[in-house]
Amino acid sequence: MDLNLYLNDPTWGLGKDTIADIPPIFFAQDNVDGNQLGLPAQRSARFLFYNETWAHELGFDTPPTTADEFRQQACAANASYRNDSDPQNDGYGGWIVDTHWQTTYSWLLAFGGGVGEWRCLRLPIGSKPGCLAIRKRSI
Numbered sequence: 579m580d581l582n583l584y585l586n587d588p589t590w591g592l593g594k595d596t597i598a599d600i601p602p603i604f605f606a607q608d609n610v611d612g613n614q615l616g617l618p619a620q621r622s623a624r625f626l627f628y629n630e631t632w633a634h635e636l637g638f639d640t641p642p643t644t645a646d647e648f649r650q651q652a653c654a655a656n657a658s659y660r661n662d663s664d665p666q667n668d669g670y671g672g673w674i675v676d677t678h679w680q681t682t683y684s685w686l687l688a689f690g691g692g693v694g695e696w697r698c699l700r701l702p703i704g705s706k707p708g709c710l711a712i713r714k715r716s717i
Contacts, residue, residue, distance in 0.1 A: 580613040624680045
């Protein structure tokens, strides 16, 4: 059922200002051939920020493209704090560990896993691509 009729209703619809506040990609995910089959009720995104200037200062010319490169850069960033005289900042730098389920799921997808790989979160870890992603996440 196309929801455009309800979405754009002048009385009960979301209104142009509200629709403009929602990223178009959220509507596009539920749009098939111009028919709006779903509404973006609770969409979210996870981000990983990369400090290119700092990476250059640490000797890296490009952002990491593999898990091993990510590990090298994250560890180098943390080591830069551990090598100074202030023990209070030894936990800084590198990757801020985020245990939110969407972050874990993103790592599964990034390294070839998928929804069916959740079983590997129980010990012992036993299936290939998704479990490798979980191991890579444990930097």
